[in-house]
Amino acid sequence: MNTERIRSLSIQGAALLALSACVAFFSLNAIENMQALGLTTGLGFMGQTAGFDISFSVISYDRTSSTFGRVLLVGIANTLAVSSLAIIIATIIGMIVGIFQLLENWPLAKLCRTYIELARNVPLLLQLVFWYTCVLSALPHQKSSLSFMDSVFLNVRGVFMPWPEYSDGTRAFYVACALSITALVYLVRRSRRVQEESGEGKAVFIPFLLTTVGLIGGAWMIFGQPANWTYPVLKGFNFKGGTWLPPEFMALLIGLSLYTAAFIAELVRGGILAVSQGQREAALAIGLTNWQTMKLVMIPQAMRIIVPPLTSQYLNIVKNSSLAVAIAYPDIVSVFTGTTLNQTGRAIEIVAITMGFYLCVSLIISAFMNWYNRRVALVERT
Amino acid sequence: MTTPDHIMERAAPANATAAVWVHQNLLKSPLHIFLSAMSISLGLFVAYHVLNWAVFSATWSGDSQDGCNPDGACWPFVIVRFNQFMYGFYPTDQQWRVNIIAVILLAGLAWLSIRATPWKAYVLGFLVLGFPILTFILLSGGLGLEKVSTSKWGGLTLTLTIAVTAISVSLPIGTLLALARRSKMPVVSVFAVTFIEVIRAVPLISVLFMASVLLPIFLPAEVTVDKLLRALIGVALFASAYMAEVVRGGLQAVPIGQSEAAKSLGLSHWKTVAFIVLPQALRLAIPGIANTFIAIFKDTSLVIIIGLFDLLGMINAGVNDSRWIGMELEGYAFAAAIYWVFCRSISRYSQRVEKESNFGHS
Known part of the structure; x- marks a missing residue:
């Protein structure tokens, strides 16, 4: 037992020593090399202006x-x-x-x-x-884009599609969504409790559907539509409006x-x-x-x-x-480790x-x- | 004996005729009929277009793009550049060296996959340990052979060089790391856990970047590390961490009674590990090891990002040649076929070894 402990400790000591020797060797080299090249370390460069374009x-x-x-x-x-x-x-x-x-x-x-x-x-x-x-590079050009229902366009520059933009009803829509999720959680819990107590199932889906439709519909009626959709439209050589995903x-x-x-x-x-x-x-x-x-x-x-x-x-x-x-x-x-x-x-x-x-x-x-x-x-x- | 009244007489089960098979596998219910019809028509559609492009409408001979049918594949592109795809920029008069290596590798693999051959363990040992050294001497030169700089290595030769090196380095290092991770010595196991988990958490590209950008900084200024060697170090470190986890899985699956029995017979710790636990663990880990081999083989394609010309790199270079425009599909299809054949062979071989499971006993 005792010899085993000594052996274990000496192996670990040797491993630690070898590891520190490696670290020391690498750091000394790094310091020397960087001095020779006139490089400094530190995160100061993170505040400098980048000055290059990023495509997307x-x-x-x-x-x-x-x-x-x-x-x-x-x-x-x-x-x-x-x-x-x-x-x-x-x-x-x-x-x-x-x-x-x-x-x-x-x-x-x-x-x-x-x-x-x-x-x-x-x-x-x-x-x-x-x-x-x-x-994707073999897709047609903008003028002859593949289109779905005249709102989603696929061409060599990527996919162009409608996008919701903030409107008067947006906030009310989010609140209604949050409320209906709360209602779903409550309904599921209640159904589980009832099931455990009585063995009877309790409907979840229909009440949830009614609540959701009521809440979101109500919010829409009172505060206006949840989003203004903007649609991509071909103007000149490119699409404007909506959103875009590159190829x-x-x-x-x-x-x-x-x-x-x-x-x-x-x-x-x-x-x-x-x-x-x-x-x-x-x-x-x-x-x-x-x-x-x-x-x-x-x-x-x-x-x-x-x-x-x-x-x-x-x-x-x-x-x-x-x-x-x-x-x-x-x-x-690509942009950080590369450029x-x-x-x-x-x-x-x-x-x-x-x-x-x-x-x-x-x-x-x-x-x-x-x-x-x-x-x-x-x-x-x- | 008469049949009781309440059991009706039924016809004997239908024999496995073609009609029964078709009914069972294609037409069980309306949903199945729909699914069968959909998949058969999709399958035929894809197969027709692929075959039409690659075989029926394809052009097979010629030495330029001009004679090619635009509706089909233009295979002269691959045929003309075949030598480059295989050997990269390796000097033509020295390519016999690559061929010798390929013959040894194929012979070794064939030896392993034919059932009746003896000494499988030794052949495998040579392939994993001796063969990389022989490959290095033959490829780079020295000992009376003309020296060939590693910047000339390329194509499938380079892909296989990197894959074989990474595989043969990762198996022993991975095993050591797995043993270290399970060690009761905290310093050793903490080191192994940190290494394995950090490497496994980051993508191979960042490890390659690390090897190619940081290695020169961390080594003395007078030591210059060849670009290929940096990639090899990166891929090997990466593969070792994955291999370590696979071997650890195998080690965990060996019942504790095995090592207890070995100890009670008086075997030392290392003998127990080497002769009792590891052979069983490695055999249990065969599927995982094969999967790691496949992953390494596919991952070698990433070395083009740090500027090496492996198979995919050579094809990219060929595709960008202004004399051959629009040859991407031909080039990539050729590369995909080669990768597919290699990966599929590894997985089929491992499935067979797993089934027969007499590995290392012959």
Whole structure:
């Protein structure tokens, strides 16, 4: 026992010593190299005016007055915008494709497998450049845009669509939405309480629908319409009004969603298959309907298996959105770790900030999914 | 014996004829009929257009874009540039060296995938440990061979070089990290956890940026690190962190009784780990290891962002050639086919090994 402790302590001491020696070696080199190049450290550059254009930003940005700090925020906002949309779309497609494969329909299953095998075995970068250069850059020009109902336009410059703008009724609309969500929470709780006490179900959907329609309709009647929609209109060579998403954004969104959806589909399929068939038979035997069996027995158990790997797929989406740099979508890596680093030369600070950002996002998503996982996890005897 | 009254006589179950199969798998209910019709027509539509473009309307010979049918693929682009896609800018008279490596690699892989061959473990050991050294000597020159600068390496050769290096480095380092993470020594495990979690939390691009921008700052001024070596360090570090988690999963799945039994037989800690726990853990981790291999192989395409010309990089360079305009689809389809074949082979092979599971016992 005693010799083991001594051995353990000496190994740890040696490891610590080696680690500090490495750190010291690297820092001494860094100091020397930076002195030789006349570089300084510090975050002072974040206040300097950036002076370069950014092609697309979900928050306001101005070339002449915005600072490098603002560039960082633009990058973060753009990364989060594309990743959060991709997470939603990938989850929906993944769920659908995963369930489609279990319907025992041969042509449908074959189609789904082909898609999954193709999407999973080709690098995402290749898929992104394919969507960008072969699909979105091959769209028609502004004059001959593809249009849907004369309000959404698709062309080589991106997607143009209607956008709600602030109006007199907007605030009342938000208040009405908040109230109807509160009503939904109350109705669900009451229904659960009544069910536990009496075993009788209590309707939730119809009262909720009535409340919502009443609240939002009332707000609309009294305070005016919730938003002024502006529509894109072709003026000269370009569209004015509405909102616009560049092809880089679309390519990244489509590529990320379709790539990750293939992995999510496999998770969903595996998760549902892993719930034992006996559970389903037992649920049907005690008289639950097909839908109740799915909702109350199969899905809760499948979720336990699906959620942990789903977390890493969501993290992968955020991390993979950094491939934006290859198709010039201005995400954090492209505008901050790329352009800002080239202009300021502050390699250490910029790489550290970038990695810190991804670390934070990872921690937040992991924390949320862990919380969710605890909710769906099996409660065992303690 | 007579049948009781309340049980009706029924026809014997239908045999598995084609008609029954079609009914069961395509036409069970109106919903299924609809889904079948939709998927068959979508499948046929896509297949027709893909085949029409890639085969029926495609042009297969010629040496310029002029002779190409605009409705189909222009394969002369790929044929003319095939050498570059495979070898990059490697000198033509030295390409036999790359070919030797390819032959050894293919022979080794074939050896591993044929069931009856003996000494699989040694062949695998050579591929993971000895082969990268041999590759390095053959590719870069020295020992009487003409030196070829790494800036000339490119195409599929470079993709495979990076992938094989990352794979063979990540397996031992990942195993060590996994053992360190499970170690009871706090200094060692905290170091391993920090390394693994930080690397896994950030994208490969930022690790590559770190390797390519920060490495020169953190090393003495007189040491210059080759661009390829920086990429290799980045990819290998990244792959090791992922491999560590896969191996840790395998280690956790080995029952504690195994190491207790080994200890009670008098095996030392390291012998227990090396001869009892690790072989079982690695075998359990085969699917995860294969998935990591596939991920690494696909991830090598990111090195174009720090300015290396791997397979995708060479294709991008070819696409930007002014003598061949609008060849993106041909180039990317060719690259996708190569990546697909490699990744699919790895996953099929791992599925087979997993099923047979006699790995390391021959």
